[in-house]
Amino acid sequence: MHWRDTHTGYGLVTRALHWGMAALILWQFVGMGLRLLLGRTPLVSFFVGTHAPVGTLLFALILLRGCWALANRGRRPSHSAGLVGMAAQAGHGLLYLMMLAIPSLALLRAWGGTRPFAPFGIPVFPGREVELGWATTPANLLHGELAWILGVLVLGHVAMVVLHERVWRDGTLARMAGRR
Template sequence: MALQSLPLRDTDQAYGRVSRLLHWSIAALMLWQFLGMGLRLLLGRQPVVSFFVGWHQPVGTVLFVLIALRLAWALANRGNRPDHGRGLGGRAARLGHLALYLVMAAVPAAALLRAYGGERAFAPFGFQLFPAQTPPVGWMVGLGDALHGEMAWLLLLLILGHVVMVGVHESMWRDGTLARMAGRRRAGL
């Protein structure tokens, strides 16, 4: 299925161009974020790590905007999207996607809360969005610190589960799930 032949909006057969663009853009940027944080854990303070970590805040800001757009687009298309199926499997898929969306939104929200209450101005890409708080708002910084990193690792586990389930759909059930998101045409569609 060529990208040009895809509709802009989702259908009951496939995700549209906007959903795919948001999905894969978010996936690529999250891979960048997790790669940087994984390198930080493994290597400590090294120049390559500093490069990734230096981009963590701006990339996280872009992620937050894309995630907000994705949530709004998913709600606008909720009646048009491919069905997850009936029974326990369908219910598990819906709950898994709901968990992904909730944690995806909560991770950058916790970082923004921390940034808003922090003692440094929040200025991704050099444009100040929040001024420095003097004194810092302790509960905001504390809550953001407590939630951001821990929820990010939870998000990574949810993403890994998502990827594993795509593998199950492709290798065991052969139901064309990846084709609906990746854009490949499946025999019989």
């Protein structure tokens, strides 16, 4: 089993980052979905209480994953040729863009807000006496909405996996699951 990517499959590090981030993103959506469905309950409070630390961890992992992808750029399995390959690259690009933008907006909001930001008890930003509206307003407007767009993109990503596996039978899932 390779730890780096190859032309025929993804390495252990890429797979661990992919599936770990998938689990954390699912955690975030479960929590926010429960919040929408149930309102304020102890279960929802538990999930919401983990939202900022998990989001911070996700942001660190997406930065690490981006650096790792660049380091493995010439080694990774290539996308299909033609329009399908271009669509795959565009879809992955949008996923990465959303995964960077969403936590960036949350960090901007935390930096400009009045409450201290200390994920996992580590002080990152002290609370301000006066909120910086130019920092918090865009984040308040876009963070959640872009997250739901990310959710749609993730569903599209999963749908494409099903298409690859059930219709095209090209082994795409096997490359990401480590069976190749």
